[in-house]
Amino acid sequence: MAADDKRGETPIQIEGAERAGRCVLVCEHASNALPEPWGDLGLSGAQRAAHIAWDPGALGLARALAMQLDAPLASACQSRLIYDLNRPPHHSGAMPTRSETTDIPGNQALSAQDRLARTVALYLPFHAQLRALIARKLARGTQPVLITVHSFTPVYFGQPRSVELGVIHDADPALAQGVLQEAQTQTNLDTRLNDPYSAADGVTHTLALQATPMGLPHVMLELRNDLIADEDAQIAMAATLAPVLRAAIARLSQQTGEAA
Amino acid sequence: MAADDKRGETPIQIEGAERAGRCVLVCEHASNALPEPWGDLGLSGAQRAAHIAWDPGALGLARALAMQLDAPLASACQSRLIYDLNRPPHHSGAMPTRSETTDIPGNQALSAQDRLARTVALYLPFHAQLRALIARKLARGTQPVLITVHSFTPVYFGQPRSVELGVIHDADPALAQGVLQEAQTQTNLDTRLNDPYSAADGVTHTLALQATPMGLPHVMLELRNDLIADEDAQIAMAATLAPVLRAAIARLSQQTGEAA
Numbered sequence: 001m002a003a004d005d006k007r008g009e010t011p012i013q014i015e016g017a018e019r020a021g022r023c024v025l026v027c028e029h030a031s032n033a034l035p036e037p038w039g040d041l042g043l044s045g046a047q048r049a050a051h052i053a054w055d056p057g058a059l060g061l062a063r064a065l066a067m068q069l070d071a072p073l074a075s076a077c078q079s080r081l082i083y084d085l086n087r088p089p090h091h092s093g094a095m096p097t098r099s100e101t102t103d104i105p106g107n108q109a110l111s112a113q114d115r116l117a118r119t120v121a122l123y124l125p126f127h128a129q130l131r132a133l134i135a136r137k138l139a140r141g142t143q144p145v146l147i148t149v150h151s152f153t154p155v156y157f158g159q160p161r162s163v164e165l166g167v168i169h170d171a172d173p174a175l176a177q178g179v180l181q182e183a184q185t186q187t188n189l190d191t192r193l194n195d196p197y198s199a200a201d202g203v204t205h206t207l208a209l210q211a212t213p214m215g216l217p218h219v220m221l222e223l224r225n226d227l228i229a230d231e232d233a234q235i236a237m238a239a240t241l242a243p244v245l246r247a248a249i250a251r252l253s254q255q256t257g258e259a260a
Numbered sequence: 261m262a263a264d265d266k267r268g269e270t271p272i273q274i275e276g277a278e279r280a281g282r283c284v285l286v287c288e289h290a291s292n293a294l295p296e297p298w299g300d301l302g303l304s305g306a307q308r309a310a311h312i313a314w315d316p317g318a319l320g321l322a323r324a325l326a327m328q329l330d331a332p333l334a335s336a337c338q339s340r341l342i343y344d345l346n347r348p349p350h351h352s353g354a355m356p357t358r359s360e361t362t363d364i365p366g367n368q369a370l371s372a373q374d375r376l377a378r379t380v381a382l383y384l385p386f387h388a389q390l391r392a393l394i395a396r397k398l399a400r401g402t403q404p405v406l407i408t409v410h411s412f413t414p415v416y417f418g419q420p421r422s423v424e425l426g427v428i429h430d431a432d433p434a435l436a437q438g439v440l441q442e443a444q445t446q447t448n449l450d451t452r453l454n455d456p457y458s459a460a461d462g463v464t465h466t467l468a469l470q471a472t473p474m475g476l477p478h479v480m481l482e483l484r485n486d487l488i489a490d491e492d493a494q495i496a497m498a499a500t501l502a503p504v505l506r507a508a509i510a511r512l513s514q515q516t517g518e519a520a
Contacts, residue, residue: 088474089399112400119399120392128388132380139349139379140372205473213468214348 042105302365324498
């Protein structure tokens with residue numbers, strides 16, 4: 001992690017807020033930090049390092065992509081097992097009692113007060129600050145493009161997954177369709193639309209909260225985490241994906257007649 | 261206004277935050293206050309008192325309804341001519357240069373910096389605090405019902421309007437349809453769905469921002485302002501509408517099998 005990294009310390013880290021590009025990148029599952037007052041939730045070190053606690057590789061990819069696109073990056077500083085910022089407070093996945101095959105001991109008997117405290121400490125400030133980042137661009141006359149960056153595990157409930165890049169949308173499919181087409185043309189990645197998850201699985205909450213009400217073009221990128229396992233792979237993947245995203249955004253701008 | 265009223269002082273006033281009812285009421289156009297640093301925007305006293313600056317009667321109605329429903333009420337403390345909290349920052353109506361037939365001198369040549377300052381001072385804190393009010397209920401296990409309260413002018417661009425109660429929805433029409441049916445059964449009000457405005461006119465931004473991403477039942481009530489011109493009329497209208505809303509919410513709960 002970078003020397004100035006704030007994992008575990010604040011609910012959100014915003015890097016490059018002044019960057020002038022049109023995209024805003026978000027990484028809700030950037031961190032596996034389990035700081036006080038929540039602590040380790042009763043998990044072993046191996047469990048805390050696994051994909052249940054975060055999206056391995058997603059932050060490194062998002063950072064490299066943010067540099068390529070001259071975009072600000074908003075990322076989480078705590079594990080999604082404390083609060084999954086891509087879920088609303090009443091969702092069973094916001095503070096999950098079980099993730100894939102692992103019970104989360106520290107989430108078994110949360111009181112309403114516990115749920116409220118995590119919501120106030122993590123969810124509300126993360127989304128308020130992300131909203132402010134987006135609204136500042138809108139007030140200045142730029143329509144941002146919201147891109148959320150995730151990773152998924154190559155094997156899930158014992159089943160290998162062959163998809164390498166999932167391209168997921170909330171209400172407006174336009175940018176996701178463009179990214180799918182460009183990725184299939186420009187790359188060798190096994191790329192699929194709304195796979196391995198889709199809005200119907202509740203995975204587009206950040207897009208629904210931050211992009212759809214503002215009418216913003218948006219896409220959620222899901223990378224299979226074995227493809228972004230180290231910094232070199234993350235930088236290479238960002239170099240592959242940045243032209244895909246630029247072309248898809250340009251295609252969208254041509255369709256709507258806007259300036260790219 | 262109440263002795264503890266904060267019109268002109270803060271971006272949002274929340275009354276009855278501790279009230280235990282399921283509804284959350286919102287009045288985005290509660291005030292015609294034009295405080296510093298914005299001042300009167302070059303408008304006359306008559307213009308500042310007119311519907312272009314606020315929704316006359318809406319706050320009094322919303323307060324009386326909030327008492328009837330044991331609901332918290334979030335209301336604006338500045339005129340919508342400074343920032344219309346029911347519009348996103350990039351919308352031409354957020355800081356309008358003209359409203360119906362009146363030019364707004366102080367909004368004619370806003371810089372990006374001016375727009376940003378109003379967005380940061382009014383829009384962001386209003387919606388962050390409303391989001392927090394809603395999220396607190398969600399985290400505690402209550403699904404709120406969001407009700408926004410507005411008024412419209414009896415004559416618009418010279419045309420009289422016969423509709424008395426407009427019932428408007430964002431993505432989910434269920435509660436609005438129930439309110440329409442109950443109002444038509446229980447009252448003599450000329451009640452219409454998505455009239456005199458609808459989501460297509462961009463008037464459901466608060467619902468789109470606060471209710472739809474959370475899957476909350478929601479409705480926007482638009483009262484013709486001659487029907488709520490003084491406190492007695494506002495209290496009487498609240499007494500008419502509260503049973504309509506209760507019945508519509510109960511109907512919704514029966515449909516979905518939830519507790520009312």
